[in-house]
Amino acid sequence: MNKRIDKQAFIDKLKDGQTVMVGGFMAVGTPEILIDWMVEANVQDLTLICNDAGFGDKGIGKLIKNNQVKKLIASHIGLNPYAGQRMSEGTLSVELVPQGTLAERIRAFGAGLGGLLTPTGMHTLVEEGKQVINVEDKPYLLETALGADLALIEAKTSDHYGNLIYDKTARNFNPVMATAAHEVIALTHNLVKTLDPECIVTPHVFVDALVMEVHDER
């Protein structure tokens, strides 16, 4: 059950047109080296699911800058000037999702749910095209599950099985994305023999492959 892969094995998993979830919140907790390798591989027409668009030269922003992204599903794109630019050029489409709804939709996919009812977005543009369902006379939006072909996440430490823990606010979307993709690849900065079974955040069953980065060069 050796899950470690190298750069080439990672690049071999990338394909044009894939839907890829990437962990991170304004690039904190984004597996930068994996993004760099995606830029290097220059895969095209990606659909990305991420909390935000990162920055121009940090996080998934690098993929947007390099014109590899066809569609972005995110809660915020304001810190990456290339996102707006690509949108007005017509090469990038953006679906804006409230941050909590984004988290729940990804969670729903990972937990085998078809969707969830949230009050968030009721009576706003977010409601457009969605079913409104009343429960005890209160209206909720039906939001559907959101999964991906690939999830790229960043962990602080992994054990040999692929159990993961995270570092402070670099946790954010990483654990939930680890549940919601057909293949989950984790960048880890430490590899240890065992982790405290009470403190493991992502059980190894969610993790398909590990990339080891001892020296964090960001």
Added chain:
Amino acid sequence: MNKRIDKQAFIDKLKDGQTVMVGGFMAVGTPEILIDWMVEANVQDLTLICNDAGFGDKGIGKLIKNNQVKKLIASHIGLNPYAGQRMSEGTLSVELVPQGTLAERIRAFGAGLGGLLTPTGMHTLVEEGKQVINVEDKPYLLETALGADLALIEAKTSDHYGNLIYDKTARNFNPVMATAAHEVIALTHNLVKTLDPECIVTPHVFVDALVMEVHDER
């Protein structure tokens, strides 16, 4: 922000007719002493939400034996002979819920969701009286949020703020129930100054009161 309460303060929070969630799985992780105090207080007409009915003399089974429970919402009642007996006597009504659906319904309440779409129970008796909603041509049951007046949970250790960690499989329903009641009371076996902020399972904001039991006498 002192959350510690004593036996009398606990008993003062109990009322006839309350809906009470109790953590535990076959009584593992059930705050036994709080159940004993409920038996002592002899509050009546309770609606209990718990994974199961416990045993005849362990867990919430003691409340059923003592005829304090009007309704039980659970996934399994087979290990408590009094549950079946009270049902046939007509003094106890039981709503059986698939275990994963029970967990999700409680979670939905705690997370402010109106409900969720699950494939579990489709084409079974569980479907009765529920809405079926199709998402991408797949049918799901709409299950609604489930909350309570009071949640009684058992933790291994609390810090002074009420942050909680649990012990092995005694965790089970405790963390989710901590999110889903108007008042949450935790029995804790240890009280410490600080807990590792990466390993806290239940943030203190969910916990209203702490009962300290240094000597576990079960």
Added chain:
Amino acid sequence: MNAKEIIASRVAKELSDGDLVNLGIGLPTLVANYVPSNIDVFFQSENGLIGLGPTPDDDEIDKNLTNAGAQYVTLKQGGMYFDSVTSFGIIRGNHVNITVLGALEVDAEGSLASWIIPGKLVPGMGGAMDLVVGAKKVIIATTHTNKGKPKIKKRCTLPLTAYKEVDMIVTELAVMEVRDDGLHLLERHPNATIETIIEQTDAPLIINHVKLMEV
């Protein structure tokens, strides 16, 4: 080998290295005794752990470490604890490779009845409905008949646990697979003739090449 041992040992051959497996209570728990030694399998217990280890000695018992059948267990290396929401997220979310469950009835369409015995108190479905719906592969491990009456039906007559979710049925007589065109007889126990199996099965069987069960 008795019937249960035959069933458990055959089911165990379905496991692959790295699999996450959830065993129902009763007969299915025996499967753990027959895991091939050359593979590493993780067992989940839906009350909140992955990585069931060997049964503890009396002096190693921890009252807060049990399986979903309330038996004392241990945790093996690489295992971890989690809450019920996570546990059923793993189950419903298709992250369990194989679940093995018992049956009152199972049918040619892959529907399962396992929670209501007419005239008896209904103890509840526990986690079974989620497991059958959520696991990648659902294996029913059951004796072929109950007091001589077939448990494998064309259509279940008892209230369902799940509709069209079962992938494979393993009994002491045969191994069957539910496919789109019906129930295929894949293997027979060396002591069971195809005629016996047909006779004791209340569902049409599609029969092509029937291999001998390795147990």
Added chain:
Amino acid sequence: MNAKEIIASRVAKELSDGDLVNLGIGLPTLVANYVPSNIDVFFQSENGLIGLGPTPDDDEIDKNLTNAGAQYVTLKQGGMYFDSVTSFGIIRGNHVNITVLGALEVDAEGSLASWIIPGKLVPGMGGAMDLVVGAKKVIIATTHTNKGKPKIKKRCTLPLTAYKEVDMIVTELAVMEVRDDGLHLLERHPNATIETIIEQTDAPLIINHVKLMEV
């Protein structure tokens, strides 16, 4: 005190001991500077922590410890980290006592517009829609007007962030509360007359006893 400081200091008086508070980026973050010293308040940052501590010195900066505005922060005792799902469960689930947010427009019904400026790139709603819907008490902290134009309307004209969710509006001129019967003027800044406030507000104000703002 400038307008922002007046607003932030007044909002801070709404906090109680033990409150969980979420401050939006911009003006609302200033509220943290005015928390009364006799109460203990926990600030949440929706990217994944409760217990924001003081801004770190340069040599204490941890690149993996930031707030929702991507600023480096610290964690105070009793605080903890969690993932985005938990964070928004806390927010949506009514566990945040008070959220303080800015506005483009806010109206007499308690509806808020804060995420779309016509003709400009829409950066996204981030977590604002969840916060406004989920927090027990929603306080809008905003200058009373924008370049002389009222921000407090009878009805919002811009696309909404949330409908009928705002509880209180605090500006440099006044404190207003949204009630079932309309928008009540509760307090005025000592330098602002009721006439000025009415003039600069594009919504009918219900006026009974108007106290002086304590700042």
